[in-house]
Amino acid sequence: MPIIEVNLLEGRAPEAKERLIQALTNAAIEAIGAPRESVRVILREMAPAHFAVGGQSLAAKATATAQSKVEEDWSDES
Structure with a gap:
């Protein structure tokens, strides 16, 4: 089996x-x-928080990527 x-x-x-x-x-x-x-x-x-690559969970990586995108978009408006 x-x-x-x-x-x-x-x-x-x-x-x-x-x-x-x-x-x-x-x-x-x-x-x-x-x-x-x-x-x-x-x-x-x-959950993404329970899987990590290179010492960073996928949840943390997604949060960091989203934050970076927000900061990038905000700086483009300036």
Whole structure:
């Protein structure tokens, strides 16, 4: 029984997650001949604050990017 675990950031549409589940299931069937009913897929969603790259969470990076954009837009108006 193949078990496929996927970690992804929260926020995707339910339809997109269903497509991912179907694609992963089909890949397991094609790659190793697993019976469809034996394939298990686990999606683990995480908040951007719970995932970091280079020592900075994605939430903090998004906040910094947004703040930088606001400052840039404000300076363009001056």
